[in-house]
Amino acid sequence: DTEVTQTPKHLVMGMTNKKSLKCEQHMGHRAMYWYKQKAKKPPELMFVYSYEKLSINESVPSRFSPECPNSSLLNLHLHALQPEDSALYLCASSQDPGRLEQYFGPGTRLTVT
Amino acid sequence: ILNVEQSPQSLHVQEGDSTNFTCSFPSSNFYALHWYRWETAKSPEALFVMTLNGDEKKKGRISATLNTKEGYSYLYIKGSQPEDSATYLCAHDNTDKLIFGTGTRLQVFP
Numbered sequence A: 001d002t003e004v005t006q007t008p009k010h011l012v013m014g015m016t017n018k019k020s021l022k023c024e025q026h027m028g029h030r031a032m033y034w035y036k037q038k039a040k041k042p043p044e045l046m047f048v049y050s051y052e053k054l055s056i057n058e059s060v061p062s063r064f065s066p067e068c069p070n071s072s073l074l075n076l077h078l079h080a081l082q083p084e085d086s087a088l089y090l091c092a093s094s095q096d097p098g099r100l101e102q103y104f105g106p107g108t109r110l111t112v113t
Numbered sequence B: 001i002l003n004v005e006q007s008p009q010s011l012h013v014q015e016g017d018s019t020n021f022t023c024s025f026p027s028s029n030f031y032a033l034h035w036y037r038w039e040t041a042k043s044p045e046a047l048f049v050m051t052l053n054g055d056e057k058k059k060g061r062i063s064a065t066l067n068t069k070e071g072y073s074y075l076y077i078k079g080s081q082p083e084d085s086a087t088y089l090c091a092h093d094n095t096d097k098l099i100f101g102t103g104t105r106l107q108v109f110p
Helices: none
Strands: A004-007 A010-013 A018-025 A031-037 A044-050 A053-057 A064-070 A073-079 A087-094 A108-112 B005-007 B010-014 B019-024 B032-038 B045-050 B056-059 B062-067 B072-077 B086-093 B098-100 B104-109
Touching: A004 A087, A010 A018, A018 A031, A018 A087, A031 A073, A044 A064, A044 A073, A053 A064, A073 A087, B005 B086, B010 B019, B019 B104, B032 B072, B045 B056, B045 B062, B072 B086
Parallel strands: A010 A108, B010 B104
Antiparallel strands: A004 A018, A018 A073, A031 A044, A031 A087, A044 A053, A064 A073, A087 A108, B005 B019, B019 B072, B032 B045, B032 B086, B056 B062, B062 B072, B086 B098, B086 B104
16 A cells, blocks of 8 residues: 545635644555645645654644654644635655655645635 | 756647656755656655766656756656646755755646
């Protein structure tokens, strides 16, 4: 199984809502990543988890809260988002935190109203 | 070059044409250069991870070259097919994270 799955595919939420994005992989990968992609822009790294511990936070606002409950799962908790947070959120994993290819999920398209 | 730049932004070719596009990246703090293929509504798919200056990698009709001293990589597609239509992203690994370019959007017409 070389697949990274993400749920939901689409999410519309109000600025006062709390929601979560989920990501799952069963490849035994020990590094997992969240990226944000705005239209016509490159994917930008948000967080990296290495061996279930947060290793990189790219100065992401606290309204985004990542969580890694176990080595296969990665969540992104959303609270009090702004309309400018609307974007495609991509999850990825790699065998270890080193310089290896990353396997991406299809993304969650988030719209904040 | 401070960022990762890709050119052209988009490309339309006829089936059977060969094509190539460019990724430019900072030559300092280089560890690896990644190429990804991203079809609409699907996941980005890794094509190549290149680390050595002068490296050349091939997968079927797609190949890539790397020049780390001058900071560029070329991706070539020989005999383009409609199923090659996708956005091709490169990413510079600068030691602790990937920095992506904005991609080259390729459309191959039958």
